[in-house]
Amino acid sequence: MRAKSDHLTSTRQKTVSTAPKDKERRVTVRMPAAERREQILKKAFEFFSEYGLTAQTRALADSCGISQRLLYSVFPNKSALINAVYETGIAGVFKAVWFIQLRDRSKSMEHRLNDFYREYYDTVLTRSWMRLFLYASLAEVEMAPTYIASIIKHLLDTVMDEALHEAGLQRPTDHAEVQEICWILHGAVSHLAIRRHIYRDQTALGVEKVIALQVKSFLAGLKSILPG
Numbered sequence: 001m002r003a004k005s006d007h008l009t010s011t012r013q014k015t016v017s018t019a020p021k022d023k024e025r026r027v028t029v030r031m032p033a034a035e036r037r038e039q040i041l042k043k044a045f046e047f048f049s050e051y052g053l054t055a056q057t058r059a060l061a062d063s064c065g066i067s068q069r070l071l072y073s074v075f076p077n078k079s080a081l082i083n084a085v086y087e088t089g090i091a092g093v094f095k096a097v098w099f100i101q102l103r104d105r106s107k108s109m110e111h112r113l114n115d116f117y118r119e120y121y122d123t124v125l126t127r128s129w130m131r132l133f134l135y136a137s138l139a140e141v142e143m144a145p146t147y148i149a150s151i152i153k154h155l156l157d158t159v160m161d162e163a164l165h166e167a168g169l170q171r172p173t174d175h176a177e178v179q180e181i182c183w184i185l186h187g188a189v190s191h192l193a194i195r196r197h198i199y200r201d202q203t204a205l206g207v208e209k210v211i212a213l214q215v216k217s218f219l220a221g222l223k224s225i226l227p228g
Helices: 006-018 033-051 057-064 068-074 078-090 097-102 109-123 127-138 143-167 175-198 207-225
Strands: none
Touching: 033 057, 033 068, 033 078, 033 127, 057 068, 078 127, 078 143, 097 109, 097 143, 109 143, 109 175, 109 207, 127 143, 127 175, 143 175, 143 207, 175 207
């Protein structure tokens, strides 16, 4: 993914123009270790989402207004930094309460899925999140497989259990089939984010309307592919 967005270009110009030319003149503001770590992680998430995971940590340090040596005093190596970015910026934004809400049978499954995927789209599937996730996948970093294995597969099982219960349908004995059926919905919402944030596909139909269509289609389709 080498194409440069307008945001990428402006960010790079800002980084270049503000980076200190003389290392001796760099003034680093002192701050508590926890605050410094948080500052670096926030900047690293934005930085890697724009330039990819192959970007140099020296440029990241410059964008943070600190030396590379100070950056490595907080994170011993780039791998540790990327792992921390995953924990806070990728997996960390997923809310555990969503599982509880998806199991709330006082509401219809259609209502639950619409509420969840609208919030998931706004909270998780942001432009920066999608770019970093795709960059990591292309770089064959374990970010995507880890996220899918630790969070999404549990999500898919939860959605299917609740949807099948409400519809009175039997759960397939093949767990792989269960997962693939639920990917029909989750993949559609994820690709909506790719189209809007990465492809910059602008249509008159709002995100909430598209998600509502995807949810309704998924729930209706269950009855056509699974036994009652």
